[in-house]
Amino acid sequence: MPTLREIQNAMHRSLLHQDNGTMHRYIVSDHLAAGERLNIYRNTHIGSLSAVLRLAFPAVCKLVGEDFFDAAAAVFIDSHPPIGAYLYEYGAEFPAFVEGFEPAAGLRYLPDAAALEWAVHRAVHAPDIQPLDRSRLIEVAPIDQGRIAFVPHPSVGLLHLAYPAHDIWQAVLDGDDEAMAAVDLREDAKWVLVERYDGEVRVSYLSDDAAWFAARLFAGKPLQMALESGGDDAPVYLADHLAHERFIDLKLLDPKIIH
Amino acid sequence: MKRPPLTPSLAARGPIPAEAGIGLRFQHHQDVVDSKPAVPWFEVHTENYMGGGPPLRYLDAIRTDYPISLHGVGLSLGSTDGLDPTHLERVHQTVERLEPGLVSEHLAWCVTDGVCVVDLLPLPMTEEALNVVSRHIDQVQTALKRAILIENPSTYLQFAHSPIPEWEFMAAVAQRTGCGILCDVNNIFVSASNHGWSPSEYLAALPPKAIGEIHLAGHSVRNVGDGRTIRVDDHGSRVIPEVWELYAEALHRFGPVPTLIEWDNNVPGLDVLMGEAAKAAAVIKNALPEDGHADAA
Incomplete structure (x- = not known):
């Protein structure tokens, strides 16, 4: 019987790294396979974070179009999982990611637009001090x-x-x-x-x-x-x-x- | 932190009434400030108001006219990492700042090794998980110096080893920690449909005196191929008739309870949300004894 820690590590490996090996053993597969069930959580994770990035970078999203933005966001989310649940802080590395994102290289001004949007986003949500x-x-x-x-x-x-x-x-x-x-x-x-x-x-x-x-x-x-x-x-x-x-x-x- | 005493209006406003409130979303801030709609109370996501600036300014204006409930999604109560002290302190500051009538969180987890999955992930219903969740709820209630409510989840998988029925787990958490239960009727319906449980059995196992709030929301039925479906709690549509029926059954058991209409995706106009709240209000009215007052016993 796995410990809670083992289950949580296995679930994170499955959801964040598509490594379903261990997790499949821990959950019930019936009319839906374990992978199909886990995909529901994975899709929510990616969908929620894409929405967070769209809200923080609305002009970048408009400049490249929603489909392109979501595809870029999915790559970013894979390599930059959030380290906290306060999601206004999520996306600080996105401008640097955009700068190195080959498919967007034709839009030379995009990294600057992203940097400006992140600064605006930080300014909007900074604590009242x-x-x-x-x-x-x-x-x-x-x-x-x-x-x-x-x-x-x-x-x-x-x-x-x-x-x-x-x-x-x-x-x-x-x-x-x-x-x-x-x-x-x-x-x-x-x-x-x-x-x-x-x-x-x-x-x-x-x-x-x-x-x-x-x-x-x-x-x-x-x-x-x-x-x-x-x-x-x-x-x-x-x-x-x-x-x-x-x-x-x-x-x-x-x-x-x-x- | 020193803070000013409660103003007379805040002190007099009291807790959340046993009426139908609405989940407040950013796109309705201005509308609520301008039109002061006839809504008995609003609930907001704690994490949306942990910063400063415009969101907090709107909420400060709105809470002078309406009781507010804080509903958190990020404490990760079931995580073996332990609670994130920074996040807990932010929740604490937000509660101090906004003086909500109710504070709630979820029976779920999201963080492992400091990395967060942005969803309310399910727990195996084991004695170990019960200990972890209860310890963390104790910690939160000590930090906030108040009891919180814990919401039952919508789940899309079952663990091979999960010996405690979820409804017993919920009741045990309330009994061990003194927390209340936020009974999400839609979540009960979704999980019961997905796992072949009886929603009535679920409701019957919850201790009525622990129920501090009810959530209602819409969900979707996703087709996963070959005619197979799963219900997903996406808060993006109206409450379905079966959930309204289950809600009436819940109120029959629990008596009138503050009830919230949640709608977080494809958010419609305030009028649609108020229409859903009016339906809930009618059910609450039916649940009142004939003298029109809730039975205190």
């Missing part, structure tokens, strides 16, 4: 301000997109064929900031200076290092980050680590 109380900045002595490290809000994402994925995303979701036709794939690469502010997800472009500054702050680098890379307008960028509540905490880094 109180922003940094700005009075805490004033409490830091001027001599220590350079070693402030900020903790970004979990909704904030910064992307460097080689293709105008934002324009494509907007046009596809709006069903605006004219805007889609006007997209120029030869445009320069752009920095895009994604965030949820005042309950709404916002996507905006950043200059190179602003992006370098933001990238350092979001990575928890010391403020001094960010200011040195942010150009003359760095103080303005900092004020903008604070005004839009992009940080939830700050700490003072050890001077020994900084230098």
